[in-house]
Amino acid sequence: MIIRTESKSDYNQVFKVNYEAFRNREDEPKLVEKIRNSEKFIPELSIVAEENNQILGHILLSKADVIEEDINHEVIVLAPIAVKPEFQNKGIGSLLIQEGLKRCKNLGYGLVLLIGHPTYYPKFGFKPARQYGLELKQFNVTDEVFMVCEVIKGELDRIKGELRYPETFL
Ligand SMILES: CC(C)(COP(=O)(O)OP(=O)(O)OC[C@H]1O[C@@H](n2cnc3c(N)ncnc32)[C@H](O)[C@@H]1OP(=O)(O)O)[C@@H](O)C(=O)NCCC(=O)NCCS
Structure with a gap:
């Protein structure tokens, strides 16, 4: 299994992976395309799992903001x-998440947030985020599904406020 940065020639296969994983719905593969075309996209954080020249998995991490009064924290x-x-x-999702978190840390991003299965x-x-003074208002979700992972120590103390997903997600 090769875990590597996505390249342009993977786009078609990555579309298919997202399409099939999300039960033949186009919302998620289209979200990937929209994020790629946005200023929040970080190419090294679009990562694929490949075996025998076939893309089996994909993860996308991208920039968002946590707003604390007039301070804007990049997460x-x-x-x-x-x-x-x-x-x-088979562990492919785990490999992608671990690689993604490692890359975020290396790029200097201290917090990774998500809405996901608890x-x-x-x-x-990942831990429920609201207990650390992080808020999410754009989506009406319960405390347990709004989660944060501190990849750089101390960042949960430093960063508080409301997570704002970019327009792309809304
Ligand atoms: C979620 C997903 C990426 C995990 O990838 P994966 O390669 O199957 O994950 P792994 O093999 O590393 O881990 C499997 C574990 O995840 C659990 N799991 C798989 N899908 C899950 C889901 N939708 N919700 C909760 N748990 C899930 C399995 O029960 C298993 O648990 P265990 O390790 O305790 O036995 C994959 O199942 C998938 O593509 N699902 C459809 C798309 C989706 O729901 N994406 C997440 C929302 S963005």
């Missing part, structure tokens, strides 16, 4: 992540 949001249905539950993400270090 990362994780979405979407997708693994081809016939290759799920049983899947905690093993990677």
